[in-house]
Each structure stands twice: as C-alpha cells, then as structure tokens.
Amino acid sequence: xxxxxxxxxxxxxxxxxxxxxxxxxxxxxxxxxxxxxxxxxxxxxxxxxxxxxxxxxxxxxxxxxxxxxxxxxxxxxxxxxxxxxxxxxxxxxxxxxxxxxxxxxxxxxxxxxxxxxxxxxxxxxxxxxxxxxxxxxxxxxxxxxxxxxxxxxxxxxxxxxxxxxxxxxxxxxxxxxxxxxxxxxxxxxxxxxxxxxxxxxxxxxxxxxxxxxxxxxxxxxxxxxxxxxxxxxxxxxxxxxxxxxxxxxxxxxxxxxxxxxxxxxxxxxxxxxxxxxxxxxxxxxxxxxxxxxxxxxxxxxxxxxxxxxxxxxxxxxxxxxxxxxxxxxxxxxxxxxxxxxxxxxxxxxxxxxxxxxxxxxxxxxxxxxxxxxxxxxxxxxxxxxxxxxxxxxxxxxxxxxxxxxxxxxxxxxxxxxxxxxxxxxxxxxxxxxxxxxxxxxxxxxxxxxxxxxxxxxxxxxxxxxxxxxxxxxxxxxxxxxxxxxxxxxxxxxxxxxxxxxxxxxxxxxxxxxxxxxxxxxxxxxxxxxxxxxxxxxxxxxxxxxxxxxxxxxxxxxxxxxxxxxxxxxxxxxxxxxxxxxxxxxxxxxxxxxxx
Numbered sequence: 001x002x003x004x005x006x007x008x009x010x011x012x013x014x015x016x017x018x019x020x021x022x023x024x025x026x027x028x029x030x031x032x033x034x035x036x037x038x039x040x041x042x043x044x045x046x047x048x049x050x051x052x053x054x055x056x057x058x059x060x061x062x063x064x065x066x067x068x069x070x071x072x073x074x075x076x077x078x079x080x081x082x083x084x085x086x087x088x089x090x091x092x093x094x095x096x097x098x099x100x101x102x103x104x105x106x107x108x109x110x111x112x113x114x115x116x117x118x119x120x121x122x123x124x125x126x127x128x129x130x131x132x133x134x135x136x137x138x139x140x141x142x143x144x145x146x147x148x149x150x151x152x153x154x155x156x157x158x159x160x161x162x163x164x165x166x167x168x169x170x171x172x173x174x175x176x177x178x179x180x181x182x183x184x185x186x187x188x189x190x191x192x193x194x195x196x197x198x199x200x201x202x203x204x205x206x207x208x209x210x211x212x213x214x215x216x217x218x219x220x221x222x223x224x225x226x227x228x229x230x231x232x233x234x235x236x237x238x239x240x241x242x243x244x245x246x247x248x249x250x251x252x253x254x255x256x257x258x259x260x261x262x263x264x265x266x267x268x269x270x271x272x273x274x275x276x277x278x279x280x281x282x283x284x285x286x287x288x289x290x291x292x293x294x295x296x297x298x299x300x301x302x303x304x305x306x307x308x309x310x311x312x313x314x315x316x317x318x319x320x321x322x323x324x325x326x327x328x329x330x331x332x333x334x335x336x337x338x339x340x341x342x343x344x345x346x347x348x349x350x351x352x353x354x355x356x357x358x359x360x361x362x363x364x365x366x367x368x369x370x371x372x373x374x375x376x377x378x379x380x381x382x383x384x385x386x387x388x389x390x391x392x393x394x395x396x397x398x399x400x401x402x403x404x405x406x407x408x409x410x411x412x413x414x415x416x417x418x419x420x421x422x423x424x425x426x427x428x429x430x431x432x433x434x435x436x437x438x439x440x441x442x443x444x445x446x447x448x449x450x451x452x453x454x455x456x457x458x459x460x461x462x463x464x465x466x467x468x469x470x471x472x473x474x475x476x477x478x479x480x481x482x483x484x485x486x487x488x489x490x491x492x493x494x495x496x497x498x499x500x501x502x503x504x505x506x507x508x509x510x511x512x513x514x515x516x517x518x519x520x521x522x523x524x525x526x527x528x529x530x531x532x533x534x535x536x537x538x539x540x541x542x543x544x545x546x547x548x549x550x551x552x553x554x555x556x557x558x559x560x561x562x563x564x565x566x567x568x569x570x571x572x573x574x575x576x577x578x579x580x581x582x583x584x585x586x587x588x589x590x591x592x593x594x595x
Contacts (some may be wrong), residue, residue, distance in 0.1 A: 022030040029367040033250035034186060036297045037455040053459040059448030063180045070177060083137030083200050085174055086167045087113040087207055090140040096214040100222050101231060102161035110210035117214055118168040121231035122539035125164030130248050171593035183451055194252045201245050203529035209262045213273055224325060225277050233274045234287040267307050268309045271295040275317055276387050278325040282510045283349050283475035285332040286356045293360050294503040297367055336378050341385030342483040345510040346400030351408050354382045360415040362456050373418045383411050388481045392499035392520045394443045401511040401534040409435060413457045420458055432462050437473060478582045479593050485509055487572035492591040512569030518553035531552040
C-alpha cells in the first residue's frame with residue numbers, strides 16, 4: 001500500500017511540475033507578434049544598436065543589397081520569385097513515396113500546387129545547383145531535373161534521387177530571402193518588403209498544407225527519420241525561415257485579413273512530424289528541439305486551437321515530455337558525462353550540440369526573461385570542456401567524423417550575452433577573455449552572418465576582459481585529459497612554438513570510426529598524421545571503403561582486414577595509468593607526460 005501511495009504521490013508531483021512549467025513559461029511569453037527575435041517594445045533599442053554597432057549595420061545593409069536585385073525582378077514580374085519555388089506545379093501531387101534514402105515518385109492530386117520533396121538523403125551529388133535566375137519558372141517535368149553535370153560541364157536530364165539536397169536547397173534559399181524581407185518590413189515599415197514576401201509565403205504554406213508526409217515503400221529505417229521537406233528531421237532549416245517570416249509579418253497579414261489557419265496547421269503538422277520521427281539516442285534530439293522551439297514560439301496558447309497544440313504543447317515536448325523517437329531536453333542532457341562535460345560523440349558533433357542548446361535557451365529566455373541557462377549548469381561545464389579538444393593551433397582534434405575546426409565562437413557569444421543580461425560579471429569576463437583569444441589567434445572574425453546574431457550577440461565585447469595570466473587557454477587546459485565516454489586521452493607539453501600534443505582515441509560513442517587505438521600528433525605548429533574525417537558524405541563509397549575504415553587512421557591494421565561496424569563505436573581502450581593527473585601541480589615536473 002505504501003508503494004502504491006508513493007507512486008501516486010510521485011505521479012501527482014510530476015503532473016504538477018509539468019503544469020507549473022507550462023503555465024509559468026507561458027505567463028512570461030509576449031502575447032503579440034513579433035516575439036521570437038524581438039518585440040515591438042524592443043524595436044527602438046534595436047534601431048539604436050544598428051546605428052552605433054558597425055557589424056550589425058553591415059549585416060543589415062548586406063541583406064538589403066541582396067534583396068534589391070530580387071525586388072527589381074519582382075517589380076517587373078510579381079510572380080518571378082514564386083515561380084522559382086520547387087513545387088508540383090502541374091501535377092499537384094499530394095503523396096510522396098521513397099525507396100529507403102531516395103525519392104521514388106509522387107502521386108495524388110491536391111487543389112493547389114504542392115511542395116516537392118527532397119531528392120535523396122545523400123548530399124553528395126555530381127549535379128550543380130542552379131542559381132535562382134537560371135531556374136525555369138513553374139518547372140515541373142516528368143523527365144526529372146535538367147542540371148549541369150560537374151564532371152562533364154554539360155546539362156542533362158536526371159532523376160531527383162541523383163540531385164542530393166538540390167530541391168530543398170532551392171526552396172530554402174528562396175525562403176531565406178522571404179525571411180529577410182519580413183524582417184526588413186518590421187524594421188523599416190516599407191510595405192514593398194511585405195508584398196514581396198506575401199505571395200511566396202502563402203504559396204509554399206498552401207502547398208505544404210495539402211502535401212502528406214512521405215511514405216517509404218521499403219518501410220526501412222528511413223520511414224522513421226523523414227521530415228516533411230527533407231529526408232532527415234534534423235535538416236528542416238526551412239522551418240526557421242517560415243516561422244520568422246510568419247512572426248514578423250503577422251500584423252501585416254492580420255491588417256490585410258489574410259487567413260492564417262493553414263499556416264498554423266502546417267506548423268503543427270511539422271512539429272508533429274519532428275516529434276514522431278528521429279534518432280532518439282544521439283544529437284538528433286537537440287537539433288530537432290531547436291525547430292520545435294521556433295514552432296512553439298510562433299504559435300499562440302493551446303486554448304486558441306481546437307486540437308490544443310500551441311505553445312505549451314510544443315514547449316512541453318521540447319523540454320519535458322519525451323516521445324519514442326524524440327527525447328526531451330531535460331532527459332537528453334544526461335548524455336553529457338557529468339564529470340567531464342563531454343558529449344558522447346566526436347568533437348564536431350559534441351561542440352555543435354552545446355551550441356544548439358544555447359541557441360534554444362537563448363530563444364526561450366528572450367521570451368521568458370527568466371535566466372533559462374541557469375537551469376542547465378552542464379552547458380557551461382560542456383563549453384569549457386570543449387577547449388580540451390583543441391590543438392595548440394586552436395583547431396580541434398578530428399577523430400571519427402569530426403573535422404579540424406576552431407572552437408565554435410557562437411558558444412562563447414551566447415554565454416557572454418546571457419551573463420551580461422543577468423549581470424554575472426565574472427563569468428562574462430571569463431568567457432569574453434577566451435573569445436578574445438580566439439580573435440587574436442585569427443580563428444574568429446566578429447562579423448554578423450545570420451539574422452539571429454544581430455538580436456542575440458552583445459553589441460561590443462568588454463575590452464577590459466583581455467587575456468591575462470588568470471584566464472588563458474594554457475591555464476584552462478591540463479597536461480592530460482581523459483574522456484571515457486568517447487575513449488579520448490590527450491597529452492600536452494610546452495607552450496607557444498614548442499607546444500606538442502598527442503590525441504589518443506579508441507572507437508567509442510557516436511560518429512566514431514572503425515579503428516584500433518589511433519593517434520594524432522601535433523608539433524611544429526601542425527598535425528602530423530591527421531585523422532581523415534568523414535569524406536564526401538556518409539553514403540559515398542569513399543566514406544564506406546576508406547574514411548571510416550582502419551587505413552584512414554594512425555592505427556594498426558591486422559593482416560589488412562581489421563574492421564567492424566561503422567558510425568557507432570563500442571571499442572574503447574582501457575586507460576591503466578597516466579601522468580600527470582588533472583589537478584596536480586603543473587609546475588612540479590613538466591618535462592614528461594605518459595599513458
């Protein structure tokens with residue numbers, strides 16, 4: 001009886017916590033549009049920041065200049081941009097059919113042209129994506145697509161399954177223009193931007209409203225990872241462009257009596273597809289959660305919709321409530337090693353996960369102003385742990401599918417912005433100092449590239465947070481570092497031109513390659529015997545036959561036949577002993593490390 005009572009009590013508290021999360025979060029979210037990046041109340045401050053901050057001003061002037069060419073084409077022909085959307089213009093097909101990771105065919109008929117599905121899961125292709133100006137208007141041909149073959153330089157008819165991400169790429173490019181136009185309408189009040197975006201937005205929305213989710217004829221794993229426009233729910237970047245367009249143009253649409261019910265239905269359908277599909281035990285959960293956050297913040301409260309799927313619904317499924325193939329953030333972050341702060345995948349993916357989490361929390365915090373980052377201390381730990389991946393050059397080690405890259409500066413930018421917002425001066429200065437060191441090394445040029453950055457990066461970095469003896473990469477990094485969840489052991493010696501390092505890995509965690517104990521060595525300011533990363537794509541023969549196999553790594557190949565499963569590694573090494581141990585006095589004896 002006691003056990004039954006405890007179970008009921010636990011369930012009651014769980015239910016209360018979910019309700020409190022939903023209610024408290026929602027009470028703080030701006031009711032009016034726009035609200036995802038900025039509200040009308042914050043517009044005046046944003047305009048002032050543009051005038052005084054050079055990189056912001058340059059970003060926005062660049063967006064205006066990029067749009068001007070298309071505005072001129074639109075003035076001469078109001079259907080110019082609409083006609084370049086990749087749609088089923090003639091057939092109006094409502095159903096999409098796949099053969100595993102490739103587009104097979106479409107069928108059915110809708111009352112309007114529908115959005116075309118992507119060509120293939122594999123992004124590597126021999127065919128070049130045309131410029132928007134080169135696309136034939138209202139193109140819809142049973143022969144497929146007419147594209148230039150990069151190998152021959154000649155155009156030829158090709159089935160969509162040979163075109164990589166070309167179809168979705170064209171639509172993304174168009175929608176990025178529409179997003180920028182929506183933003184510029186909000187910023188300037190010039191109606192030309194809204195009218196330019198309006199027909200494209202509704203043509204796409206109507207086309208997706210009548211388009212069904214894809215069906216895999218082989219009922220393979222592909223059936224459980226597909227999005228509405230792409231082969232993977234983690235690649236639905238167009239959701240960001242659509243929700244931001246909706247948010248900035250919402251007052252204009254309402255003033256012009258536009259029916260937004262289909263847009264709402266499309267966002268809900270997209271959110272449901274993202275929750276339904278995915279890979280539940282790796283980085284996918286977080287990348288999907290980012291798109292769910294945009295959908296949640298674009299929508300209004302649950303009570304406004306007959307199906308009850310509004311802000312609370314999608315925020316709860318983003319943060320608190322896991323589905324079979326989409327694990328909520330509260331549960332997903334337990335995949336970090338709580339001791340080291342390292343995510344269980346190769347460096348590029350590990351670092352990208354932390355940056356993505358910060359993007360999500362930045363969006364939510366902008367809506368609630370409740371210091372959402374403070375609820376996830378593991379993120380700060382992960383951010384500092386990420387520096388352990390760095391060679392003395394400032395580029396990361398590259399075991400598994402990772403590439404040699406600088407530490408992602410956006411991680412530091414978003415931490416700095418959060419700490420400044422909540423007046424945590426010591427933390428702000430610590431991470432600003434680390435970012436300044438990235439800038440001094442030439443690994444980061446502080447220029448705005450995306451709309452998101454103009455709203456969420458601080459205008460100017462604190463100039464007083466210069467590198468010093470207390471906050472430097474040398475002080476942050478220990479001579480040895482061990483991350484058991486990815487079977488990584490790092491040894492460092494020396495500084496400056498004399499710096500040396502060895503990265504030793506087994507094959508453990510996700511996006512790991514098939515290798516024995518493999519190493520990368522660093523000396524004389526470059527990597528000796530670098531790991532070879534992933535190659536053209538995961539589906540390309542070069543990846544399967546070389547990049548992911550033993551010969552692509554500094555390791556031992558037994559009888560020329562060493563191999564095991566790709567992608568997920570279950571073969572860590574055992575670290576029996578090493579010197580010096582983290583936390584030991586660095587200056588006691590710094591002439592040797594061993595493992």
